[in-house]
Amino acid sequence: MTDTSKGPEPADRPQQFNEQKRFLLDEVTKGSRWFIRLRWWVPPSIGAGTAGTRLLGVEFAAKPILLVAAFILAYNIACYVWDRRARKDRERQREIIQGITYLQVGLDYFAMFLLIHFTGGTGSPFLFFFVFHIIFASALLPPGAAYGFAAIAAGGMVLIAAGEYLGWIHHYPVIFRGDALNLEDQSYRDIKSALVIPQLSFFAASMFIAAFVMSPIMRLLRKRIADLARFSETLTRLNKELNALFSLIQAIGSSHRLDQVLDTVTLELSLVLRGKGISVKLLSQDGKLLRYAALHGLPSEFLNNKAAEVARSPLNRRVIEGEPYVTGRVTVGEMYQFGEELTAALIKSVLFVPLTVEDRVIGILGAYCIHQDRFHDEDVDFFRLAAGLVAIAIDNARAYEAIENLVKDRSWFMMRVAHNLRAPLAAMISVLEVLRDGYQGELNEAQSESLRRLDRRARDMLAIINGLMTLAEKRNGTQVIKRVPINLNSLAGRLYRTFEEEANGKGLTFKCSAPQDLPEIQGDTAMIEQMLENLVSNAIKYTPSGGRVELTCSLGDSNTCRIEISDTGIGIPKEARSNLFKEFFRADNAKAVEELGTGLGLTIVKEIVDKHGGHILVESEEGLGTVFAVHLPISSKKGVS
Amino acid sequence: MASKGKILLVDDDPDIRDSLRIVLEGNGYTVQAAGNGREALAALEAQVPDLMLLDIMMATDTEGFDLAFELKNQPKFENLPIIILTSFLGKVREEGPEQYQHIMGEQWPAKWLFEKPVDTKKLLAKIQGILGGG
Numbered sequence: 132m133t134d135t136s137k138g139p140e141p142a143d144r145p146q147q148f149n150e151q152k153r154f155l156l157d158e159v160t161k162g163s164r165w166f167i168r169l170r171w172w173v174p175p176s177i178g179a180g181t182a183g184t185r186l187l188g189v190e191f192a193a194k195p196i197l198l199v200a201a202f203i204l205a206y207n208i209a210c211y212v213w214d215r216r217a218r219k220d221r222e223r224q225r226e227i228i229q230g231i232t233y234l235q236v237g238l239d240y241f242a243m244f245l246l247i248h249f250t251g252g253t254g255s256p257f258l259f260f261f262v263f264h265i266i267f268a269s270a271l272l273p274p275g276a277a278y279g280f281a282a283i284a285a286g287g288m289v290l291i292a293a294g295e296y297l298g299w300i301h302h303y304p305v306i307f308r309g310d311a312l313n314l315e316d317q318s319y320r321d322i323k324s325a326l327v328i329p330q331l332s333f334f335a336a337s338m339f340i341a342a343f344v345m346s347p348i349m350r351l352l353r354k355r356i357a358d359l360a361r362f363s364e365t366l367t368r369l370n371k372e373l374n375a376l377f378s379l380i381q382a383i384g385s386s387h388r389l390d391q392v393l394d395t396v397t398l399e400l401s402l403v404l405r406g407k408g409i410s411v412k413l414l415s416q417d418g419k420l421l422r423y424a425a426l427h428g429l430p431s432e433f434l435n436n437k438a439a440e441v442a443r444s445p446l447n448r449r450v451i452e453g454e455p456y457v458t459g460r461v462t463v464g465e466m467y468q469f470g471e472e473l474t475a476a477l478i479k480s481v482l483f484v485p486l487t488v489e490d491r492v493i494g495i496l497g498a499y500c501i502h503q504d505r506f507h508d509e510d511v512d513f514f515r516l517a518a519g520l521v522a523i524a525i526d527n528a529r530a531y532e533a534i535e536n537l538v539k540d541r542s543w544f545m546m547r548v549a550h551n552l553r554a555p556l557a558a559m560i561s562v563l564e565v566l567r568d569g570y571q572g573e574l575n576e577a578q579s580e581s582l583r584r585l586d587r588r589a590r591d592m593l594a595i596i597n598g599l600m601t602l603a604e605k606r607n608g609t610q611v612i613k614r615v616p617i618n619l620n621s622l623a624g625r626l627y628r629t630f631e632e633e634a635n636g637k638g639l640t641f642k643c644s645a646p647q648d649l650p651e652i653q654g655d656t657a658m659i660e661q662m663l664e665n666l667v668s669n670a671i672k673y674t675p676s677g678g679r680v681e682l683t684c685s686l687g688d689s690n691t692c693r694i695e696i697s698d699t700g701i702g703i704p705k706e707a708r709s710n711l712f713k714e715f716f717r718a719d720n721a722k723a724v725e726e727l728g729t730g731l732g733l734t735i736v737k738e739i740v741d742k743h744g745g746h747i748l749v750e751s752e753e754g755l756g757t758v759f760a761v762h763l764p765i766s767s768k769k770g771v772s
Numbered sequence: 773m774a775s776k777g778k779i780l781l782v783d784d785d786p787d788i789r790d791s792l793r794i795v796l797e798g799n800g801y802t803v804q805a806a807g808n809g810r811e812a813l814a815a816l817e818a819q820v821p822d823l824m825l826l827d828i829m830m831a832t833d834t835e836g837f838d839l840a841f842e843l844k845n846q847p848k849f850e851n852l853p854i855i856i857l858t859s860f861l862g863k864v865r866e867e868g869p870e871q872y873q874h875i876m877g878e879q880w881p882a883k884w885l886f887e888k889p890v891d892t893k894k895l896l897a898k899i900q901g902i903l904g905g906g
Contacts, residue, residue, distance in 0.1 A: 550829055553859040553888070558787035560889035565791045568892070570798045593889070 162271035163232040167214060170207045170235075174200040177246075191305040195249045199242055206238050236268060236280065244287050251305045253292045253327060258334055262341050269345035270352075277342035277349075285335035292331060372513045375403035379517060383524035387531040392524045393425035400498070400517055401427045404510065407478065407501045411486070411521070413494035414441070414451070421447055421495065429476060429499065446483075451492045455511055456483040459504035480505035484515050486522035496521055542604070549600045556593045560586060591727045598731030601661075602714070605738045612742060616651035616766035617659055619684045619692060625660070626682060630667050638676040643667075645684035652692050653766035654743045662739040665732040666696045666759050673724055674700030674756075691745065691762040702753040711749065712737040720753065736761075775802040777903040778819070782812040782836070783827035783857065788888070792825070795892050801899070809839045820848065822903055828858045853902050855895075859888045 177200035181193050210231055217227040243264070247255040261284040269277035294300040382395035397409040408428030412421045421439045441448055450456050459480050480500040485492045496518045498506065506514075565571060567582045574582070627643035634641035652659070663682070670680040678699040687693035703711065707718035715730035722728075740747045744764055751757040779801050783789050789805045796803045804821065806812040815821075828836035836856065843849040886895055 550859055554785060557859055557888035558785050558791075561788050561791035564889070564892055565794050568795070570794045590889075 162267075163228050163235070164214060166232065166235055166267070166271075167207060167211050170203065170210075170239075174204040174207075177203070189305060191251075192249045192303040195303070196246065199245045199249065202245075203242050206235075206242075210235055210238075232271065236264060236272070239264060240280070240283060240287070244291065247288075248291055248300065249303045252295050252302055253288060253331065255305075258288070261338060265338060265341040266345055269342060269349045274346060274350065274353075277345055278339065281335075281338035281342040284338045285331075288331055288334060292327060368509075372403060375399055376513075376516060376520065379520050379524075383520060383527070387528055389525065389528035389532060390425075392528045394427075396521050396524065397425050397427035400496075400514075400521075404498050404500075404514075407476070408499040410497040410499070411494060411525075412439075412447075412497065413486075413525070414492065421451075424494070447495065450483045450485050450495050453485055453487075453492070455485070455515065456481070457506050457511055459506065477501050479503045482506040482511060482514055484511070484518045486518050486525065488522045488526045493522055493525060545600065545604055549596065552596050553593060556589055556596070560589050560593070563589065587727060591729070595729045595731065598729045598735060601735050602731065602738060605735075605742065612655045612658070614653050615656065617654055617656055618651050619645040619649050619694070620647055622660065622663070623682060623684060626663055626667055629664065630671060634671050634680060637671065637674075639671060639674055640679040641671070641681075642679075643682040649684055649686065649692060651766045652763045654763060658739045658742070659763070662736045662761070663694065663696070665736050666761075669732055670696055670698035670700060670757070670759075673721060674698045678756075687762045690765050690767075692765055694761045694763070695758060696761075697756065697758040699756040702755055702757050703749065703751040704753045708749065708751075776800040777822040777899075778802045778804070779899070780812065780815055780821035780824045781805045782807075782809075782824065782839070784808060785827070788827070788857075792890070792892075795896070796899075799896055809835050812839055813842075816843070816849065820852065822853075823899060824852055824854045826854050826856055828856060854884070855898065855902075856885050857888055857890060858885065 177196060181196055181200075184191070185193060213231050214228065217231065243257065243260060247257050250257055264280055264284070265277050268280045291300070295302045378399050379396060382399060383392060386392050386395065393411055397411060401409045408426065410423060410427075410429060411425040413424040414421055419441055421441055421444070439447060441451060446456060457480075461479055461481055476499070478499045479502060482498040484496050486494040486496050496514065498510075498514060500506070563582055563586045567574070567579065567586065623643040623645040627641070631641065667680065667682060674680055680698045680700075681696070683695050683697075685693050685695070701720050701724060704718055704720060707716075710716045711718075712733050713730075714734045716733075717728055717730045737747065740761055740763075745762045747762070748760040749757070750760075776799070779796055781789060781792055781796070781803055783792070783805075784807050786807070789807070793803045793805055804815055804819075806815050812824075812826075816824075826836050826840060836858075840854055840856075843852065843854070884898075886898075
């Protein structure tokens with residue numbers, strides 16, 4: 132980072148002066164108002180002073196003095212009105228206010244001279260007040276103005292002295308108890324009187340000394356003000372940059388998709404750098420070609436540019452080798468590198484930095500501006516930081532994309548494997564059906580029975596393949612689980628409709644229910660449905676006629692819902708409990724009821740329960756019935772993971 | 773005996789084609805069979821059937837879908853009822869290509885999808901329902 136505590140470099144001088152001028156004009160603007168406010172006190176003070184001194188018995192030209200007070204009031208009102216108006220004119224505000232300030236000081240001086248004239252001229256005690264104006268001038272007006280006002284004060288007094296001596300103007304003495312309140316000995320008429328000249332000389336000297344003394348103080352003060360304002364600006368800028376970097380980080384974290392990441396990145400950066408445009412160019416795998424991947428603020432035709440060959444572009448090569456490239460005035464030759472499109476876009480400043488991840492350069496981040504000399508050291512520093520983040524984001528998004536593709540490929544592969552295993556079986560079963568249904572001639576009982584067996588084995592195999600495919604998908608992690616809120620009430624309804632016929636056909640009492648106000652669970656709808664279908668199907672299968680199968684839902688403990696499938700079926704023998712969820716396992720009593728079965732149903736149920744972060748409990752008594760209880764987490768918020 | 777209707781059966785598996793043909797013809801329908809998309813289109817051009825049974829995965833993974841999609845875009849076949857046959861009900865339901873959802877109308881993926889091995893009784897009932905009415 133640039134060290135802002137050092138003094139300015141010579142080359143920065145013009146910039147610094149402009150800066151200072153800008154800051155100080157801001158101060159003048161404020162000062163002018165303050166002047167006007169202060170001046171409201173003057174006419175009443177003069178009025179009160181006049182009344183008071185009169186009461187004390189001092190004789191002086193009260194009327195003219197009061198007129199001067201009125202005059203001060205008048206021009207203060209005028210200045211106030213102009214000042215108000217000037218503030219509304221945003222553009223010329225500064226010049227107008229500076230003009231008003233000069234006008235005020237000028238008028239003040241004029242009023243001062245009048246007052247002094249009416250209170251004894253060179254002998255007036257008001258002479259001392261000139262110092263105020265010197266102080267104000269040196270504080271609020273450009274350096275040198277104080278000397279100017281000192282000169283005016285001295286010159287003006289000389290003129291008044293000369294005027295009184297030559298009789299051009301009347302002398303207004305201030306008389307107290309018969310004595311003229313003079314700083315000299317009534318000898319204003321006598322120019323040779325030693326006291327007038329030294330007095331004026333000391334007065335003039337004191338004015339200039341005041342100006343001289345104020346100047347370095349004010350210079351220092353001004354410098355401090357300017358420094359402070361500059362620091363403040365720098366701080367604001369750094370803050371903005373930090374915020375931008377933070378937004379970048381957040382934006383990066385919120386999306387894995389490369390195109391979204393690139394869009395967000397270019398947008399955020401363009402907001403901070405306030406330039407014309409931002410570009411991201413990415414290197415091809417072999418490192419030979421550089422292609423635009425994202426743009427902001429530049430014509431979108433760029434994206435259609437064919438890739439630039441790195442070997443043929445020394446500028447790009449330099450950046451890829453690690454060196455940032457900054458220029459404030461793009462020359463025609465450089466323009467050519469960028470292409471006609473950039474030239475047409477009137478870019479004058481560019482800034483390129485490499486995008487690096489772990490020593491690998493993956494591309495170039497670029498900023499463009501139509502103004503000259505837009506990018507300075509601090510911009511380069513910030514841009515490099517940003518580039519670091521952007522590079523990580525791109526790398527991340529690419530990795531994620533690669534994984535997604537892999538997952539998709541595997542998923543597709545699994546599906547085709549399943550298809551190829553199932554197609555022949557489906558064909559076999561179709562042919563069998565044609566035979567069994569008598570389309571090719573009547574069958575005797577033995578033939579029927581044989582065909583029935585064939586059909587069963589074939590269907591069984593189909594079921595096993597289905598089960599294995601399901602398991603394989605879950606275990607390989609090729610399955611993407613969509614987590615959405617699931618309403619148990621409607622799920623129970625669906626399950627009921629699915630198995631109603633079968634249950635009734637077996638003469639079973641069958642119920643599926645869930646209370647209306649039960650909270651929704653979080654999970655993959657298809658998987659949850661399959662899990663419950665397996666359990667209900669089992670219950671129906673292993674419950675003899677006249678029994679009961681019931682599915683109920685309720686609130687479970689620790690933020691779960693409890694789904695219970697109970698039956699009055701054959702139950703699960705104790706020995707079988709430990710193997711219940713193992714692949715291909717079937718308890719002996721189950722085999723007695725149903726000769727054939729996949730033995731995968733409960734395995735799949737367990738997989739799904741585990742995947743959803745729930746747990747499953749079994750309670751059973753052989754010959755009496757079984758209860759399966761599945762606990763699944765409640766949906767805490769809407770939306771997908 | 774008059775035919776109850778003309779059915780075009782598209783499936784790349786010869787055993788499925790023959791079995792279904794036997795069942796359908798045995799129930800009074802006239803059946804023409806095609807083994808791939810190209811043959812199917814030729815048959816369609818020659819004569820518009822009353823109903824089409826369409827397998828999804830044939831030579832390519834989405835050949836059936838592609839064909840149905842193409843047909844739906846042609847006014848001549850706009851009202852042709854299509855019953856999809858698939859060995860893959862679950863997958864098709866979950867991941868049926870979005871661009872083909874519309875070929876089933878609002879009925880995707882419910883009634884007009886049959887999983888192989890086909891339950892012929894249900895299939896016959898469905899066909900009866902579609903064609904029987906008129």
